[in-house]
Amino acid sequence: MLKRTLLLIVFLILSISLFSENDSLIFLENQTPFExxxxxxxxxPNDGGGGIEIEWSFPDxxxxxxxxxxxxxxxxxxxxxATDLLVSSKQxxxxxxxxxxxxxxxxxKYYYTGILSKKMVDEDFLNMLISKENGYSKNGIYIFNNxxxxxxxxxxxxxxxxxxxxxxxxxxxISLILISFVFLYYLNxxxxxxxxxxxxxxxxxxxxxxxxxxxxxxxxxxxxxxxxYVTDIPTIAGLTIxxxxxxxxxxxxxxxxxxxxxxxxxxxAQEVVKEAFTEAGRPDLxxxxxxxxxxxxxxGYAAGVDGMMMREKPGAVFLQGLFFAESLILAETGHSxxxxxxxxxxxxxxxxxxxxxxxxxxxxEEMMAASVYLQKEPMMLGSIxxxxxxxxxxxxxxxxxxxxxxxxxxxNIGIFKNLFDLLARALQV
Amino acid sequence: MFLRRTLPLLVSxxxxxxxxxxxxVPHPASKSFYNLMLDWLIIVSAFTYLIAVQSTVELHFTxxxxxxxxxxxxxxxxxxxxxxxxxxVFGGAFMPTTLWMKIFPSVKPTDTTPLMYTYLxxxxxxxxxxxxxxxxxxxSAAFRSFRARSFDATLLLVTAGIVTLGRVPLGEFIxxxxxxxxxxxxxxxNMAAQRGILIGVQLGIIATSIKIILGIERKYLGGGK
Numbered sequence: 142m143l144k145r146t147l148l149l150i151v152f153l154i155l156s157i158s159l160f161s162e163n164d165s166l167i168f169l170e171n172q173t174p175f176e177x178x179x180x181x182x183x184x185x186p187n188d189g190g191g192g193i194e195i196e197w198s199f200p201d202x203x204x205x206x207x208x209x210x211x212x213x214x215x216x217x218x219x220x221x222x223a224t225d226l227l228v229s230s231k232q233x234x235x236x237x238x239x240x241x242x243x244x245x246x247x248x249x250k251y252y253y254t255g256i257l258s259k260k261m262v263d264e265d266f267l268n269m270l271i272s273k274e275n276g277y278s279k280n281g282i283y284i285f286n287n288x289x290x291x292x293x294x295x296x297x298x299x300x301x302x303x304x305x306x307x308x309x310x311x312x313x314x315i316s317l318i319l320i321s322f323v324f325l326y327y328l329n330x331x332x333x334x335x336x337x338x339x340x341x342x343x344x345x346x347x348x349x350x351x352x353x354x355x356x357x358x359x360x361x362x363x364x365x366x367x368x369x370y371v372t373d374i375p376t377i378a379g380l381t382i383x384x385x386x387x388x389x390x391x392x393x394x395x396x397x398x399x400x401x402x403x404x405x406x407x408x409x410a411q412e413v414v415k416e417a418f419t420e421a422g423r424p425d426l427x428x429x430x431x432x433x434x435x436x437x438x439x440x441g442y443a444a445g446v447d448g449m450m451m452r453e454k455p456g457a458v459f460l461q462g463l464f465f466a467e468s469l470i471l472a473e474t475g476h477s478x479x480x481x482x483x484x485x486x487x488x489x490x491x492x493x494x495x496x497x498x499x500x501x502x503x504x505x506e507e508m509m510a511a512s513v514y515l516q517k518e519p520m521m522l523g524s525i526x527x528x529x530x531x532x533x534x535x536x537x538x539x540x541x542x543x544x545x546x547x548x549x550x551x552x553n554i555g556i557f558k559n560l561f562d563l564l565a566r567a568l569q570v
Numbered sequence: 571m572f573l574r575r576t577l578p579l580l581v582s583x584x585x586x587x588x589x590x591x592x593x594x595v596p597h598p599a600s601k602s603f604y605n606l607m608l609d610w611l612i613i614v615s616a617f618t619y620l621i622a623v624q625s626t627v628e629l630h631f632t633x634x635x636x637x638x639x640x641x642x643x644x645x646x647x648x649x650x651x652x653x654x655x656x657x658x659v660f661g662g663a664f665m666p667t668t669l670w671m672k673i674f675p676s677v678k679p680t681d682t683t684p685l686m687y688t689y690l691x692x693x694x695x696x697x698x699x700x701x702x703x704x705x706x707x708x709x710s711a712a713f714r715s716f717r718a719r720s721f722d723a724t725l726l727l728v729t730a731g732i733v734t735l736g737r738v739p740l741g742e743f744i745x746x747x748x749x750x751x752x753x754x755x756x757x758x759x760n761m762a763a764q765r766g767i768l769i770g771v772q773l774g775i776i777a778t779s780i781k782i783i784l785g786i787e788r789k790y791l792g793g794g795k
Contacts, residue, residue, distance in 0.1 A: 189596040303597045310594050317590070324780050371790075372611075374775045377782070381789040404622035405615060409790065433629045434622040438693070440700035452640060466704065473707040487771040489764045494708075497715040505767040509774025512789055520786055524777045531773055 166269075167284035174282075174291045175200060180210070180255040182299040187310075190247040190303030191237030195222065195296075197255060204229040208255050209262045211271060213295070215250040219271035222253065225261045250298035254280070257291040266290065312567060324527040331523030339525055344483050344501035345382075345514050351481045352389040355456025361396035362386065363455040364410075365446060365471060367486065368402045368439055369463030371409055374509070375487045379462035380406075380413050381512035382485070386459060387417035391426055398453060399432040400446045407434045443467035447474045460484040460499065461508065464491045472498035485511070538568075579785040586783035626651065657685040729755060 178199075185192035195210055210222040210233055222235045235251075237244040245251070256262055256270070266285045270292075280294040331337055355362050364383055369376035383399070390397045397414065401407035411432045418427040435445040447470065450458070458475040460468070460482065468484075468491040475482045476498050484495040485503030495502045503511065506528070513521035542564055548557035589607065592600050630644035660673065661684045682690065718724040735741035736752030781787035 187596055189598050189601055305595060305597050307594055307596045314594065320776055321780065324777065328786070374778050377778060377787075377790045378774075381787070384789045404618035404625075407625065408618060408621055412791070413789070430625070430629050430632065434625045438697065440697040441693075444696070444700045448643075466701065469707045469711060470700065470703055473711055487774075489767050489771075492767070494711060497711040506770035506774040509771070509778055512778075512787060521781075524781055524786075528770075528773045528777050532769065535769055 166266075168279070169282040169284075170279055172282040172291075173280075174203075174257065178257070178291065179293050180208075180253060180296060182251075182253050182296045184299065184301050185234065185236070187304050187307040190301055191242070191245045193235045193245055193251060193253075193299050193301050194232060195235060195253050195255075196232045197228070198231070199228050199257070203257070207258050207261055209258070209267065210235075211254045211256065211267075213252045213254070215298075221267065221271065224267070228257070245301050247301050247303055250300055252295040252298060254295050255293040257293070258288065260288055262290065263288060312569070320527075320531060323530055324524060327523040327527040327530070328520055329523075331519040331521075331526070334519070337519065337522040337526050339510070339514060339517070339522055342503065342507050342510065342514050344485065344503045344507065345511055347481075347483055347501050348382075348386055348515075349389060351457035351459075351483055352386065352393055352395065354481055356393040356395040358456040360456035361398050361453055362390055362457045362459070363446075363450060363453070363475075363480075364397055364399045364459045364461070366399065366401060366406055366410065367460070367462030367464040368442060368467065369406070370403050371405045373463050375463045376406060378508045378511060379485070380409060382459070382461050382508075382515070383410060384413050384417050385511075385515045387414040388421045391418040391421035391423040394423065394426060396428075397431060398449065398455065400435045400442075400449055401432065402435065402437060402442045404434055407432060439465065439467055440470075443470045446471055450474050450478055450480075454478050455480050458482045460486070460495065461503070462486065464488055464495075469494040469498060475499070538564075575788075575791065578791055579788065583783050583785060586779070623651070654685070654688060657683075657688060661685050 180195055180197045182193050182195045185194050197208065199206075204227070206228045207225040208228050209224045210226070211219060212222050212235060213219050223233045226233055235245055235253075237246075256267075263285055266283070266288075280292050283290045283292060327337075352362060364386060366376055366379045366383070369379075371377070371380075387397055399407075399410045399414065401410060411429055414432055415424070415427050415429075418424050435442050450471075451474070455475075455478070458471075458480045460471060460475070461484070464471075464486045465488065468486070468488075472482060472484060472495055482499035483501045483503075484499040485508035486492065486495065487505050487508060489505070492502065492504060510525055510528075513525050542561070545557050545561040545564060548554050549561040550558070585607070588603070592604050627648065630647050633641045633644040634648075663683060663685050712730070716723070716727040716730060718727050732748070733752050733755060735744070736748040741748040741752075778787060782790070
């Protein structure tokens with residue numbers, strides 16, 4: 142017993158002598174709170190570089206302890222990655238950001254060390270550890286001002302690098318190839334002369350009726366493209382329908398008003414209407430000022446369009462594009478002036494409003510199918526057939542997932558659990 | 571023909587494919603390319619704003635000149651447009667370092683610049699006014715839709731009644747489990763229907779994108795074939 146006590150005293154004196162300038166620090170080299178006390182690090186996979194992930198796996202009893210992570214680069218510069226993380230968080234990322242783009246440099250070797258403590262780490266102690274003279278190469282137990290800090294050994298050198306391919310997006314690549322293959326197959330099939338069927342879409346059949354009625358009443362037609370940009374597919378679909386409507390307008394020699402939310406959409410709409418009038422053989426009827434810019438303020442746009450509706454009293458109103466909270470304000474105003482209204486959007490939250498206030502509504506994909514429906518070109522019909530086949534495929538997947546989940550979690554059958562997890566993993570991006 | 575049709579189609583195809591590939595490449599080179607594209611988009615958009623201003627000025631100037639019905643409103647539009655633009659150019663949006671103060675050193679910093687003043691005390695209340703109209707429009711649209719003329723309309727009426735009641739404290743007071751019933755309606759039948767529509771929409775978006783990239787869909791360029 143005496144021998145052991147003497148040994149401990151000698152050990153303590155030796156440890157203290159290492160930091161003789163600071164009387165309150167005691168260091169016990171190579172001492173660890175538990176076996177396997179270490180942190181690990183790796184390059185963050187599938188990223189653009191400049192990122193390292195540090196992980197740890199400590200016993201659950203230490204979940205409420207704090208962990209501070211320090212870093213040393215190959216030039217010997219020390220820095221703090223994160224202080225006082227809860228051990229239960231299990232990981233932290235050391236990444237470059239817009240504010241500090243050169244924080245983690247690709248190709249540079251970095252070494253990480255963790256400090257485990259029951260209390261939040263003392264600032265003086267931390268500064269002492271990261272000072273150039275001391276470094277933190279010594280792992281062990283530090284007792285500083287009566288607080289105990291457990292310092293891990295340095296990790297191996299970790300190098301960050303940029304990836305050229307995001308492997309986590311492989312399911313997307315497979316889906317993309319599959320979808321493209323189905324589309325190209327059906328496009329070829331349509332090209333070869335195979336007859337394809339497309340069901341009746343009442344909203345699009347009503348275009349002629351709406352334009353005709355408006356012409357008979359001597360009123361203009363209003364075409365509203367919503368508050369989307371030209372980069373939004375629903376806006377492009379709206380422009381496609383605009384082309385058809387404009388052609389009819391030119392044939393009936395009436396007037397079309399297109400109030401726009403975005404200047405790019407406005408210029409595109411001007412081009413579409415101009416071409417449609419030319420195609421109909423009436424370029425003289427085209428008036429650039431009928432396709433005008435209102436504002437890029439959501440409710441300002443709604444107010445502007447509503448005012449125009451009340452003044453011009455159009456006989457037909459088309460609401461085709463991307464709509465949000467202004468949808469009902471526009472549709473109800475159109476309804477109040479007695480216009481025949483044909484609407485279409487992909488926004489599910491706005492569809493009930495359109496169904497309630499308009500005569501015809503193109504629901505989601507019907508809007509996308511409009512260009513196919515209106516042109517009835519075989520190539521176009523091919524894409525609709527491909528969409529339908531993919532829908533069947535998705536339906537089958539949903540049913541399979543549904544059945545598997547019932548057997549897996551309803552009846553607790555192991556093999557189905559594995560199959561369900563496999564399916565979920567395969568579909569996860 | 572080449573500049574009007576072939577070149578735009580080529581640009582659509584090349585950049586469409588390039589941006590699809592960019593989605594799978596996390597390398598900084600790919601990110602730089604994406605940022606470059608965004609910068610181009612901003613630059614092109616900035617020029618189109620000039621066209622927008624020109625369109626607005628031309629339209630309203632013509633209205634004033636021809637004294638069409640309500641031409642007085644066009645004066646308000648043009649005056650507002652130029653006053654706001656001048657306030658923005660000379661006063662800036664934020665205090666204290668504005669060109670306005672440099673030109674007029676006697677102007678002391680305040681919390682609100684003239685431009686922010688117009689935004690906070692003119693534009694915002696006007697926006698709120700229009701937005702608040704939605705409540706009345708909802709009531710009138712609901713009144714029309716919920717008339718029990720058919721089985722579907724009756725079903726809609728009953729469901730809407732339950733959901734509306736379950737969302738207010740009175741519903742819970744009448745029957746404690748009503749909020750749970752509402753939650754079930756929204757989470758299952760309603761969500762299932764919404765997802766059905768969304769799957770169709772997403773497939774439609776993919777189909778349209780492929781058609782644009784392949785140059786099959788070209789109506790957005792104006793004209794047909």
